[in-house]
Amino acid sequence: MKNRLLVFFFFCLFSSAAFAQTAPTRFTLQATVTDTLGTKLNSVTVMLQTGKDSVLTSFGRTDETGKFSLKGIKRGTYILKITYVGMMPLNQKVNFDTDQTVDLGTIKLKPIAKELYEVVVKAARAPLTIRGDTVEYDTRAFKVPPGSSVEDLLRKLPGVIVDREGNIRAQGQEVKRVTVDGKQFFSDDPKTATKNLQAEAISKVQVFSDKTEKAKLTGVDDGTKEKTMNLELKEEFKKGGFGKITGGAGPASNLPARAEVRGSYNKFDKKQQLSLIGLANNTNQTGLSWADYQDFRGSNSFNWNDNADFGFSSGNYYIIGGGDDESFSIPITGGDRGRGLSDNVAGGANYNYDTKKTKVSSNYYFSQTKLRTESLGEVTNFIPTGDLNTTTASNQTTKNSSHRFSFRLEKQLDTLNTLVFSTSGRYNTSTALLLSTRDIRRILNTATTPTTSNTTVNSRNGQSFGLSNALIYRHKFMKKGRSFAASANYELSSSDGTLDLEARNRFFEATDINDQLRIISQLQSTNSNVSQYKASLLFVEPLSKKFFWESFYNFSLRYDEVDRNVLNTQTDTPTRNDSLSRYYTNTYLYNRLGTSLRYTNKGLNLGIGGAVQQFQINGQYASDQTLPILGRIDRTFTTFVPNMSVNFDLKNNKYLYGGYNVGVQTPTSRQLQPIVDNSNPLFITQGNPDLLPAITHRLNLGFNYFNPGSFTNFYGGVNYGYNINQIVYGQTIDTRTLITSTRPQNITGGYNFGYYSYLSFPLKKTKATLDLGGNLNLGQLITPINGVNNQTNTTNYNANLKLSLTPADWFTFYGSAEVGIGNARYSINTAQNAQTINNSYQADANVKLPGDIYVSSSFNYQIYRNQRFGFNQGIPLWNSAIYRLIGKAKRMEVRLSAYDMLNRNVNVTQYAGQNSVSSERTRTLARYFMFSMTYNMRGIKASVRQSNGWD
Amino acid sequence: MTRLLKPVLFTLLLLTTYLSEAQTNQTEGVVLYTRRTFWPKITARMTYLSQEQKDRAANTWKNEEGSKEKMKLTFTPTTSLYGYESESSESEDGRYTWRNRELALFRDFANEKQVDIEEMLGKVYVVEDSLRAPSWKIGNQVREIAGHMCINATTTDSVKDQVLTAWFAQDIPVSAGPERICGLPGLILELDINNGDVIIETASITFKPVAADIKLPKVKKPKKLDEKGYETMLKTYIAEQIKEQQNPYWEIRY
Structure with a gap:
């Protein structure tokens, strides 16, 4: 051997x-x-x-x-x-x-001294450098509490002894001299440095024997050596700050000048992150971009384990982003400029403190949006007694302000126990003024006067407050895979609003003169309080290396209280309107107990399980607290929910996934409240306290393939959903007044089917790429119209293509086309089957010129068409920009941009479904020019290429 | 002083004797490594990203611990085989598994041969060539890893532009190591790729006869390459991906 x-x-x-x-x-x-x-x-x-x-x-x-x-x-x-x-x-x-x-x-x-040997042998993470006589300690391996002096650090070093007076001995000998970066530190006394310097500032401690000071001075080596210690200072430990600011202004067509400003500043070190952000504009940019959001929230941008409602685990993560005024999360807009014209102000501060064991994050964010919308809409409704055409012109100004805060603490109690506490709150105020006029005509009627017409002035004021607190405790057992989790949650939501409603309704077909004109003048005030208590338990037991048994229990108790008072204000002395006033209380109790078995082996992951859930609704309503009860709701609803999932990781980057699950959606408070909303007197909405949860059976199957060698990417899949007790808005249309009343109700039988696929491959590697995508959606929706079930079948096709040309570092071109066709068939009136077309074509070119000058231009043409109803709108949108990076460090950018150069922008939506076909045009931000400047402390990198989702 | 030193020396001598005695058996066995990848650090190397984007990634993901993989090196004095410990990896709690790419890196020091079976870029490649050891620089640091005194050595990888720091055991006279790295006077127990982008640490070492376990798996439809071809392929791929503004290391071993 x-x-x-x-x-x-x-x-x-x-x-x-x-x-x-x-x-x-x-x-x-x-x-x-x-x-x-x-x-x-x-x-x-x-x-x-x-x-x-x-x-x-x-x-x-x-x-x-x-x-x-x-x-x-x-x-x-x-x-x-x-x-x-x-x-x-x-x-x-x-x-x-x-x-x-x-x-x-x-x-x-020579043997290594015992003390040193122990350093090396015992302190596993301690690399020790030995160069001849010099022994070097890496301070990262010796932990001392923050704020400790070098003396405290030295006490931790094996082979080094510090006595009570602070005298140092290393490897048995007294240390006579302490230098810092090779230089004497203020005085001869070695303790000056070790007592006064912070341990955090030191990266290395070196101990060696050196000639005596006297020998050095005289140049005569007397052979005596003394122990010397050198402290090497850290290069400023990871610490930084960066910020950027952009400001711009310019003229707009038919509007006052446009301006925008946006700035952010971040400061961080190893443990802390502090960030500030602020924005103000009148260019429809309501919120943060994803990049802004990440900069703002830092290490707390994404928290995976904060879901306190345990249930079936499918093995995949999901992120919930964005949010509206009712949401606790900070609004994120992906560059979408929305409809109407908006003035926006927002700002906030975020602070994170992260150590391995404790993670704290807190933030405050304020946002305010003033939005003006002017719209023209047209709706055709199909009803058994003949079709109706409604035209609406509206003008609305809303102002929403919201304050949001959140605090989160994650504490790792020890290696097996973790605690997460989070609290979020919001306070919103809003005002809105809506002016609208509507005309309803019977389609068969050729007369120029409408059957019914209405003008409304609605003035709203409201405020709302919300709070959500969650506590999650997770415990891992010593046995691998066995775990337990418990959570408790308390949510509160309260709102208070008033509506001043002034409406004039004219009914031209009314025979009675008294019925020809109805004036509504009301003051409605609504106060709503919802509180919810939730608790969940989860236990996972490994049956073997491949099988896991998971069980969970969820409890939820929701208590709703709504007090609505409606006063008729036509006369000088307001009178109470008992038919519209309501006092309503409701408790909604939910219990779910579920279990599932998971199998995992070599990339095949299967899960099968089921849960039993029970809803119990108890409610009552009256015209007022003091008045007799008008109705009671007392229902219990029990259902079994199965769940299946499969994820399969195949060779050469192929993945197969699928599942079957039953989704249960509880009705919202608004849907349950037995309250009549007549803010649009021709379209009256009413809640339904009898509503049951909607159940959807869902099936899905998908496949992914990626070939990095040939840069080819494919994915595709199908999904199917069948609805039981789907919540749909049934309609009743008064044949004479043409007033529509709508009320949510449960209907079984609707379904939808979807197919999607996407393929991307290079025509020439790194130079030209083609993306192809397509999807198909089939759906059936059942809506009761005047007691008759109307079945709407919709078929939507969408195909898209994108060509990316990236031939050089200084030039790129992107061309894309998207074709969307929607067909709707109505059982109630087969003659009115409609086809809507939404097509979009886009071309983008980017050029880099000498001198760090960049030019980009994009042209987009959108087509909205519905031939049957004579709707045809094309919108060409042409944007261009020229910008230049300035300075050696490229921290500055000057930009001139032109938005909608043809001044044709308008927001269009069209829809064909349920029992109607509709289209709407809304005035939105059109042509404007802007000259802007950006300063970024980290430098600006410009590229003619479109980003791969990093920006 | 001398009185104190004597027993120390005696202990050391004993230890040394024990170690040299053990050495005869310490040339064959299995090392299990934990390979941790720190993605934000790798992201920061992408030349197409701006400083702002790099900082954003670093700040967003700073609490993420490196993704862990379990690797296995089977070694004898003359041969070694490196790959994943098992065909699949699992989540920390074991409830979810995913497939590992095929990987079998074989080194034959006696016959100066190397055969690498590596699934990458959507294919399984077989790279066969004569043994190539990097040119090492031996450092001055010593450290104990899994009960073995180790010395550091550094080298560079010109294809992926990395600095590699290896810690090799003085008392295991085997030239094998993790990944495609070998050629030191002792077994490599830790490998740091590019200042902490990837850290491969020893979880355990077992000494036992393993010569029979060093077998290369059969490959259906192998794509054969030599070392030069392999390096050219990697270089081209890295350059293309950087040009496409994509991180090449999602699909090839870092």
Whole structure:
């Protein structure tokens, strides 16, 4: 065995030096290695490095007699390095010049001092550098509490002793001198440095023997050496700050000048992140971009384990982003400029403190949007007694302000226990003024006067407050895979609003003169309080390495209270309207108990399970607290919910996934409240306290394939959903007044089916890429119209194509086309089957010119068409920008942009479904120019390429 | 002083004797490594990203611990085989598994041969060539890893532009190591790729006869390459991906 080993080592020697065998002169190095007592050392590692760049050229080991021999060495200067367990490594210069064989005789290795050996052996994470006499400690390996002095740090270093007075001894000898970065620190006393310097500022501690100060001064070496300690200062530990600011202004067509400003500043070190952000504009940018959001929230941008409602685990994560005024999360708009014209102000501060065990995050965010919308809409409704056409012109101004705050604490109690506490709150105020006029005509009626017409002035005021608190506790057992989690949650939502409703309704077909004009003048005030208590438990037991058994329990109790008072204000003394006033209380109790079995092996993940859930609704309503109860709701609803999922990781980047689950959607408070909303007197909405939860059986199957070699990417899939007790808005249309009343109700039988696929591949690698996508959606919706079930079948096709040309660093072109066709068929009136077309074509070109000047231009053409109803609108949108980076560090950008150069922008929506076909045009931000400047402390990088989702 | 030193030396001597005695058996066995990848650090190397984007990634993901993989090195004095410990990896609680790419890196020091079976870029490649050891620089630091005194050595990878720091055991005279790295006077027990972008640490070492376990798996439809072809392919791919503004290391080993 030993012989074989030796042969192998010598073999290694030759092979590593084999390339040099043609050179004329070869040298041999030999020596015997012993310890200080003369004992011959066996199997000592011997390495030969080049003197110039210390590259390892050959290595070997000593034999039983302590001898080694390295052969085939080329001429030159080398460093011989000898290492052995428990001995100080030895470095020695060797020259190969004249003698063919260099014999170094006996080399004695010194033992490593016990204290040092312990440092090395015991402190596993402590790399120790030994260079001749110098021993270097890496301070990262020795933890001291923040704020500790160097003295505290030294006490942690094995081999170093600090007494009560602060005197230092290293390797048994007193340390006479302490230097900082090789220089004396203020005074001769070594304690000055160790007592005053912060441990955090030190990266390395070196201990070595040096000539005495006297010897250095006189230049006469008296042979006396004294222990010296050098403290090496850290390069400022990771710490930084960055910020950016953009401001711009310019003229707009038919509107006052547009301006925008946006700034952010971040400061961080290893543990802390502080960020500030602010924006103001009248260019429809309501919220943050994803990049802004990430900069603002830092390490707390995404928190995976904050879902306190445990249930079936499908093995995939999901992110919930964005949000409206009712949401606790900070609004994120992906560059979408929305409809109407909006003025926006927003700003906030975020602070994160993260250590391995404790993570704290808190933030405050304020946003305010003033939105003006002017719309023209047209709706055709299909009803059994003949179709109706409604035209609406509306003008609305809303102002919403919201304050949001959140606090989150994650504490790792120990390796097995984790606690997460989070609280979020919001306070919103809103005002809205709506002016609208509506005309309803019977389609068959050729008369120019409408059947019914209405003008409304609605003035709203409201405020709302919400609070959500969650506590999640997770425990891992010693047994791998066994875990337990418990959560508790309390949510509160309260709102208070008033509506001043002034409406004039004219009914031209009314025979009675009193019915021809109805004026509504009301003051409605609504106060609503919802509180909810939730608790969940989860337990996971590993049955084997491949099987896991998961069980969960959820409890929820919701209490709703709504007090609505409606006063008729036509006369000077307002009178109470009892038919519209309501006092309503409701408790909604929910219990779910579920279990599932999971199988996982070699990338195949399966889950199968089921849950039983029960809803119990108890409510009552009256015209007022003091008045007799008008109705009671007392219902219990129990259902079984199965769940299945599959995820399969196949060879060569192929993935297959699918599942079957039953979704249960509880009705919202608004849907349950037995309240009549007559804010649009021709379209009256009413809640339904009898509503049951909607259940959807969902099936899905999907496949992904990615070939990085050929840059080809494919995914596709199908999904199907069948609805039981779907919540749909049934309609009743008064045949004479044409007033529509709508009320949510449960209907079974609707379904939808979807197919999607996407393929991306290069036409020429790195130069041209083609993306193809398509999807198909089929759906059936059942809506009761005047007691008759109308079945609407919709078929939507969508196909898209994108060509990316990236031929050079200075030029790119992107062209895309998207075709969307929607068909709707109505059982109630088959003659009115409608087809809507939404097509979009886009071309983008970007050029980089000399002198860091960039030019980009994009042209988009949108087509909205519905031939049957004579709707045809094309919107060409042309934007351009020219910008330049300034300065060596490129921290500054100057930009001139033109938005909607053709001044044709308008917001269009069209819809064909349920029992109607509709279209709407809303005035929105059109042509404007802007000159803007950006300063970014981190520098600006411009590219003619579209980003891959990093921005 | 001398009185104190003597027993110390004696202990050291004992230890040394024990270690040299053990050495005969310490040339064959299995090392299990934990390979941790720190993605934000790798992201920061992407030249197409602005400083702002790099900082954003670093600040957003700073609390993420490196993604862990379990690797296995089977070694004898003359051969070694490196790959994943098992065909699949699992989540920390074991409830979810995913497939590992095929990987079998074989080194034959006696016959100066290397055969690498590596699934990457959607295919399984077989790279066969004569053994190539990087040119090492031996450092001055010593450290204990899994009960073995180790010395550091550094080298560079010109294809992926990385600095590699290896810690090799003085008392295990085997030239094997993790990934495609070898050629030091002792077994490599830790490998740091590019200042902490990837850290491969020893979880355990077991000494036992393993010569029979060092077998290369059979590959259906292998794509054969030599070292030069392999390096050219990687270089081209990295350059193309950087041009496409995509991180190439999602699909190739870092």
